Amino acid sequence: MPAITRALVTGASAGIGESFARQLAAQGAALVLVARRTDRLDALAARLREGHGIEVETLAADLSTPEGVQATADRLAADPAIDLLVNNAGYAARGRVGQLDAEALDHMLRVNVLALARLSHAAMGAMTPRGHGAVVNVASGTVFMQFPGNAGYGASKNFVMGFTRNMQVEAQGTGIQVQLLIPGVIATDFHAVAGNSLSNFPPERVMQADELVAASLRALEMREPVCIPSLPDIRDWEAYVAAEARVAAGASRDRAADRYGLPR
Template identity: 65%
Template sequence: MNDARPRALVTGASAGIGKSYAEHLARTGHDLVLVARRADRLETLAAELREATQAEVEVLPADLGTDDGVDAVTARIDKGDTAFLVNNAGYAARGKVTELDTQALAAMLSVNIVALSKLSASAMRSMTALRRGTIVNLCSGTVFMRLPGNAGYGASKNYVMAFTRHMQAEAAGTGVRVQLLVPGVIATDFHEIAGNSLDNFPPERVMQPDDLVVASLRALEMEEPVCIPSLPDIRNWDNYVAAEALVAKDSSHDRPAPRYHGA
């Protein structure tokens, strides 16, 4: 790696949002480590990026639903030269709670929660030691919704939101930036894989992955720790946080609230 070029590691890099991150980061001066299950797609993308940019591009095929896959990626991060981590890999296994395929649920949670947590922990250790670095964790706009059939996936992304916000608190003063990115509906194959279709969404609700990534990178420049690209007024997020604080301050007292007292 050229010392002037920081290295970014992108998971789920073979298509969609991850591919868009890889393209934008390569064009803006990063060397890359591309992670996904599909080695052939990674090799094709790597060749394209090497030709189009000055980036060194390393391909790391790994299934983040397996211990071996997660271990391979954390070992790569533990080398200490990852300056930018994009935790993009994830998918949706949907179904009403009474009808859930529990094996499919467990497999999804392994990727969406366990893998993201382990990769984040590895990156935080390395970056904190160097007092610099950036971590972007992909969440979902469904964290603000209660949708039948979405309990497992929605809960996994609520975990990502909570985990990332705790990371942000711990990163304060360390020189490490941690971004929570909250996409809405993005024009990728995510929905087809989850058994849905982009045709079910009005066009005005569907964002292109390049626009999402540009917003994320711009939010980093603006020092906005939570990026909700579709949100017109960031004060709405501030109000959400303020409402949390109102509940938090009264969430633990020595007596139940008056409404629970007998008549």
């Protein structure tokens, strides 16, 4: 894609979002950085202005609230120079379905699902008439896994995957790129916030945030719609999509399958 003029990054105060901010700044892009923690946002913005001589705006917004989402959506809609949205804000509230704190689940879904959908809506509405721009939606490798305690978080990231893949179909011919970014285990404080520890993972499974983000930005240049940075062979993803298509073809027929032995 063409050089990025201005990017809006959510969850920009730490981890993957901070890495996106730093790497985009190094490319000369102006930035709008969104997160809850004003002190960390302001400190990052000051470093990036000083280090790269770019324009950096901060927007303190809690994306679990309607007000925070609306303020961010309004900012996207108001600035025709924003040609990249990185929907990175998100976190994991884990626990078994019958034991997970219900309010924690609601709060996570508001950030991971509702905010991402609303900001994608705002970005696509603003970018489509201009005929250019890009959206990166951050999912998770747990979309391919099922294990106790992952129902809420895993499902929220399955929403991101499904929503983004449908966005990609809608974006065809508009000049808008939509990337589905699927990280594995990334060395950030995400895991501590979720009550886990990076020490529980073998080192060979843990990627640095800068490596992930560099791969994502390179995938934008290559116009790859799905970026799974550590996947050795993209044909594995293609086989996944092909298997999905075979299931879809059989999912709606006029009769139940023969294995159920129903009378004909």
